[in-house]
Amino acid sequence: MPTSPRSSRASVPCLLEWRPSRLLAAALVALGALAAVAVTGCELPLPLSLPLALLCLAEGLRLGRRELSRPRRWLAIDADGDASVGGRAVTELAVAWRGPLAFVRFRDADGRPRRLAWWPDTLPAGKRRELRLAAPVKAAAQKAPSMAP
Incomplete structure (x- = not known):
C-alpha cells in the first residue's frame, strides 16, 4: 500500500513564473x-x-x-486547458519548443497576440516538464482518404 497520496493532474494547475533572461x-x-x-x-x-x-x-x-526591465508575469494553466497570464484570462494558447527554449503564444483579453519566451536560465528542467504536460495538445491532422483507381 503506497504511503503517498495519488496525485491528479486535474487538481493541480501549472503555475510558471516568467522573468527576463x-x-x-x-x-x-x-x-x-x-x-x-x-x-x-x-x-x-x-x-x-x-x-x-x-x-x-x-x-x-x-x-x-x-x-x-520587463515585468515578471505568472502563467497559469488549469486541467481544462484554460489559461491566464498575470491573472487575466487568455485564449488560443499554444506552446512551441526549439530545443531548450519554450515559446508560449496567446491572445490577451483585448484580442492582441502576445508571446512569452523561456530561456534555459529562467525555466528549470522540472518546470519545463510541467509545461510540456500542461500544454494543450493539438489534434493530429486527419489523413486524406485514399482514392481508388
Whole structure:
C-alpha cells in the first residue's frame, strides 16, 4: 500500500513564473559589441565608422537593459486547458519548443497576440516538464482518404 497520496493532474494547475533572461540580455549586449567591431573593421572611413560603432554598442546596451526591465508575469494553466497570464484570462494558447527554449503564444483579453519566451536560465528542467504536460495538445491532422483507381 503506497504511503503517498495519488496525485491528479486535474487538481493541480501549472503555475510558471516568467522573468527576463539574463542570458538573453547578455547576448544582446554581445551582439551590439560585435556589431561595433564589425563596423570598425569594414572599409568605411574612420570618421563614419567610429560614431556608427558607438551607436551599435549603445543600441546593444539599450536592448539588454530593456529586456532586463520587463515585468515578471505568472502563467497559469488549469486541467481544462484554460489559461491566464498575470491573472487575466487568455485564449488560443499554444506552446512551441526549439530545443531548450519554450515559446508560449496567446491572445490577451483585448484580442492582441502576445508571446512569452523561456530561456534555459529562467525555466528549470522540472518546470519545463510541467509545461510540456500542461500544454494543450493539438489534434493530429486527419489523413486524406485514399482514392481508388
